[in-house]
Amino acid sequence: MGGFHIVVLVKPVPDPECYDRVEIDPAAGVLARQGMPSVLNPSDRHALEEALALQERYGGRVTLVSMTPESSAETLREALAMGGDEAVVLSDRAFAGSDSLATARVLAAGIAKVLPFDLVLAGNESADGGTVHVPSQVGELLGVAHLANVIRLEVDADGSVRARTRIENGYVEVEGELPMVLGLRREVNTPRYTSLMGVLASQEKPIRVLGAEELGVDRSRVGMEGSNMRPGKMSRPSFCRKGERVKGDPEEAAARIVGILRAEGVLG
Amino acid sequence: MTGGAKASGRGGAIWIVAEQAGGKLAPVSVEILGRALAMAREAGGREVAAVLLGKDAGGLADELASHGADKVFLADDPRMEPYRNDAHGAVLARLIARESPEVVLFGAGACGEELAPTVAARLDTGLGAHCTSLDLTDGGLLMMGVLGFGGRVHTEMFCPARRPQMASVKPGIFPPPPRADRKGTVVREDVAALLEGEKIRLRAVKVVREAPEGVPLEGAEVVVGGGFGIGGKEQWTLLEDLARELSGAVGCTRPALDEGWTPGEHTMIGTSGKTVRPKVYLGFGISGSPHHMVGVKDAGVIVSVNTDARAPVFESSDYCVVSDFRKFVPALIRGIRKAKGEGAGEPSPA
Ligand SMILES: Cc1cc2nc3c(=O)[nH]c(=O)nc-3n(C[C@H](O)[C@H](O)[C@H](O)COP(=O)(O)OP(=O)(O)OC[C@H]3O[C@@H](n4cnc5c(N)ncnc54)[C@H](O)[C@@H]3O)c2cc1C
Ligand SMILES: Nc1ncnc2c1ncn2[C@@H]1O[C@H](COP(=O)(O)O)[C@@H](O)[C@H]1O
Numbered sequence: 001m002g003g004f005h006i007v008v009l010v011k012p013v014p015d016p017e018c019y020d021r022v023e024i025d026p027a028a029g030v031l032a033r034q035g036m037p038s039v040l041n042p043s044d045r046h047a048l049e050e051a052l053a054l055q056e057r058y059g060g061r062v063t064l065v066s067m068t069p070e071s072s073a074e075t076l077r078e079a080l081a082m083g084g085d086e087a088v089v090l091s092d093r094a095f096a097g098s099d100s101l102a103t104a105r106v107l108a109a110g111i112a113k114v115l116p117f118d119l120v121l122a123g124n125e126s127a128d129g130g131t132v133h134v135p136s137q138v139g140e141l142l143g144v145a146h147l148a149n150v151i152r153l154e155v156d157a158d159g160s161v162r163a164r165t166r167i168e169n170g171y172v173e174v175e176g177e178l179p180m181v182l183g184l185r186r187e188v189n190t191p192r193y194t195s196l197m198g199v200l201a202s203q204e205k206p207i208r209v210l211g212a213e214e215l216g217v218d219r220s221r222v223g224m225e226g227s228n229m230r231p232g233k234m235s236r237p238s239f240c241r242k243g244e245r246v247k248g249d250p251e252e253a254a255a256r257i258v259g260i261l262r263a264e265g266v267l268g
Numbered sequence: 269m270t271g272g273a274k275a276s277g278r279g280g281a282i283w284i285v286a287e288q289a290g291g292k293l294a295p296v297s298v299e300i301l302g303r304a305l306a307m308a309r310e311a312g313g314r315e316v317a318a319v320l321l322g323k324d325a326g327g328l329a330d331e332l333a334s335h336g337a338d339k340v341f342l343a344d345d346p347r348m349e350p351y352r353n354d355a356h357g358a359v360l361a362r363l364i365a366r367e368s369p370e371v372v373l374f375g376a377g378a379c380g381e382e383l384a385p386t387v388a389a390r391l392d393t394g395l396g397a398h399c400t401s402l403d404l405t406d407g408g409l410l411m412m413g414v415l416g417f418g419g420r421v422h423t424e425m426f427c428p429a430r431r432p433q434m435a436s437v438k439p440g441i442f443p444p445p446p447r448a449d450r451k452g453t454v455v456r457e458d459v460a461a462l463l464e465g466e467k468i469r470l471r472a473v474k475v476v477r478e479a480p481e482g483v484p485l486e487g488a489e490v491v492v493g494g495g496f497g498i499g500g501k502e503q504w505t506l507l508e509d510l511a512r513e514l515s516g517a518v519g520c521t522r523p524a525l526d527e528g529w530t531p532g533e534h535t536m537i538g539t540s541g542k543t544v545r546p547k548v549y550l551g552f553g554i555s556g557s558p559h560h561m562v563g564v565k566d567a568g569v570i571v572s573v574n575t576d577a578r579a580p581v582f583e584s585s586d587y588c589v590v591s592d593f594r595k596f597v598p599a600l601i602r603g604i605r606k607a608k609g610e611g612a613g614e615p616s617p618a
Contacts, residue, residue: 014417016418016559019417019418019419019420019557019558019559020420020557020558020580022417022420022421024421031417031421099394100385100395100397101385101388101389101392101394101395104389125540127418128416128417129397129416130397130398130416130539130540131385131395131397131398132381132382132385132397132398133384133385133388133395133397134385136353136382136385136386136389137385137386137388137389139386140357140385140386140389140390141389144469145354145469145470146353146386147353147382147470148353148381148382149378149381149382165378166378166533167289167377167378167379167475167477168289168294168377168378168534169477169478169479169480169534170475170476170477170478171475171476172350172351172472172474172475172476173472173473173474173475173476174352174470174471174472174473175470175471175473176469176470176471177469183382187533227394228392228393228394228395228427228429228430229394229395229396229425229426229427230394230425230426230427230428231423231424231425231426232411232423232424232425232426233423233424234421234422234423234424235421235422236420236421236422237415237419237420237421237422237562237565239419239558239561239562239565239583239584240583240584241570241583241584241585241586242586243582243583243585243586243588244586244587244588245588245590246587246588246589250591250592250595250596250599251599251603253589253591253596253599254596254599254600254602254603255603256587257550257571257587257589257600257603258600258603258604258606258607260548260569260571260587261490261514261548261604261607262607264547264548264568264569265547266489266490266514266516266547266548267514267604267607267608268514268515268608
């Protein structure tokens with residue numbers, strides 16, 4: 001057969017274009033995100049693209065794995081329309097409130113269910129929480145090599161890996177061997193568009209749902225209870241400033257701003 | 269004065285993990301050291317220690333000590349350079365397990381951002397990501413302020429039950445502390461012993477550093493920001509002209525970066541980019557998404573120029589100019605030149 005078994009970690013998130021509308025329910029101290037459509041986390045598209053390109057080159061299998069409420073399984077269908085052979089949704093009330101390490105624990109258990117894997121590809125960060133923790137932590141829990149901030153990836157047929165990771169003002173070339181877990185940044189590729197064929201094909205693709213029982217995870221080690229991090233007060237940061245309108249035509253307005261620059265002592 | 273901030277019976281040590289490259293400490297390491305020292309002081313005295321991993325890094329260990337670290341754990345070894353998460357993660361996890369600090373802070377640069385969760389997973393402890401504030405409560409808990417949803421939601425996070433309490437902080441969040449000229453102790457670690465039994469699977473075969481194009485955003489007193497409304501690379505030069513006039517730096521929003529109008533990633537401001545704190549931020553053609561504004565919220569004064577009188581950016585600005593930047597920027601440059609000319613002609617105040 002040949003090719004690799006690639007697991008892509010995908011997360012449905014509230015649409016980042018709507019974050020202006022996130023409200024906090026002050027009584028309950030929780031987020032009210034009604035009316036915010038759920039979309040595939042933007043950087044996960046890049047992870048899926050990379051997996052599909054490797055599959056086109058070498059054959060093999062692509063499995064999408066997501067820890068998400070069953071209600072957002074539709075987003076998984078959308079991801080499957082882009083590509084991939086099947087999806088595994090890890091869903092259980094016991095998973096609610098998981099911090100990044102507890103999430104990684106559930107994901108690692110899910111990946112262990114679709115064994116054997118060669119490569120796990122994730123987005124580098126999720127748009128809502130954006131910890132950039134999950135790829136490294138899944139790697140640690142699975143006991144395999146891992147990298148975050150990947151901006152270029154080459155995998156040879158024999159499983160040797162050459163990855164380029166972003167550092168401040170430059171990059172590092174890292175070598176290693178599969179299996180690996182990698183967090184991919186947007187720069188790594190340009191995700192393909194979903195085709196109509198893809199949408200039709202996705203209807204036939206299996207979506208498996210697994211709960212805590214099937215995964216065999218210890219309930220005290222996942223969800224709120226199994227999370228080392230606890231949220232306290234939530235608030236809406238105010239970026240509000242005085243908002244003074246500067247009147248007049250461009251010359252007049254510019255003169256006013258020059259006055260402000262002088263007052264701030266930045267006119268040199 | 270040395271020794272004033274030594275651990276008293278009141279609580280465990282606060283550590284920072286220092287990052288270095290090319291013989292220099294990363295600025296963020298000094299920034300978090302400053303915060304650690306301030307927290308130790310506020311808590312009535314705690315030991316502050318730094319961990320430094322590298323090769324021939326003794327000089328930098330002394331530098332950390334002179335900035336105020338009571339103790340510097342130095343893992344100086346060829347295997348500690350260049351950075352790889354497996355080797356660094358192993359050494360750090362073992363050191364932390366041995367010394368049991370109460371708090372460990374990481375800089376969330378590209379390396380720290382990956383190293384921190386690696387170590388947190390190894391130690392099975394909590395980690396606050398990209399914190400925008402850090403405080404010790406009276407009960408000795410680390411209160412970590414984090415922003416989510418593109419900057420729209422602020423949450424206080426705690427790690428009540430596991431130790432150490434860990435947090436990462438992006439560059440530019442905390443101001444660097446003044447140099448203290450203190451003398452801490454440097455503890456040289458046996459790296460071979462710390463790596464014993466560890467599998468090192470990654471090889472860093474090449475490290476490339478490119479001198480970044482343009483004036484760095486960090487430390488600039490004036491930052492000129494451009495967004496998607498600029499509309500093209502040609503018009504972008506207007507912003508560069510303005511920045512030059514003010515000895516400032518040019519930053520951008522994500523769409524402007526994606527369009528390729530700017531020299532690269534290092535110029536992007538916001539949740540997934542840089543945090544800047546200039547005296548004055550001048551934004552042009554920017555709609556004011558929280559993803560961007562969170563990166564300029566600590567600017568002294570914010571001036572925004574937008575053709576749309578109802579652009580959300582105006583809510584988060586001090587001065588709002590409803591205008592086309594193509595008309596406004598040339599007028600502003602003329603105004604600045606005129607003002608500078610006048611300034612030069614004025615008799616200097618005695
Ligand atoms: C996970 C994630 C992370 C993100 N991280 C970041 C980040 O770190 N930083 C960031 O910036 N963005 C980030 N974004 C993108 C962010 O959500 C917004 O899309 C982006 O900030 C909007 O950029 P903009 O204001 O330049 O463009 P637009 O929203 O398109 O606004 C353009 C503005 O220009 C004005 N305009 C047009 N013509 C003129 C003219 N001639 N003169 C003056 N004004 C004019 C328009 O009225 C409009 O208000 C992120 C998005 C996601 C999903
Ligand atoms: N609940 C989840 N289900 C599947 N993948 C996830 C989940 N949370 C995070 N990930 C993956 O980990 C990446 C980084 O997320 P984060 O660490 O939350 O910033 C995401 O882009 C996903 O690929």
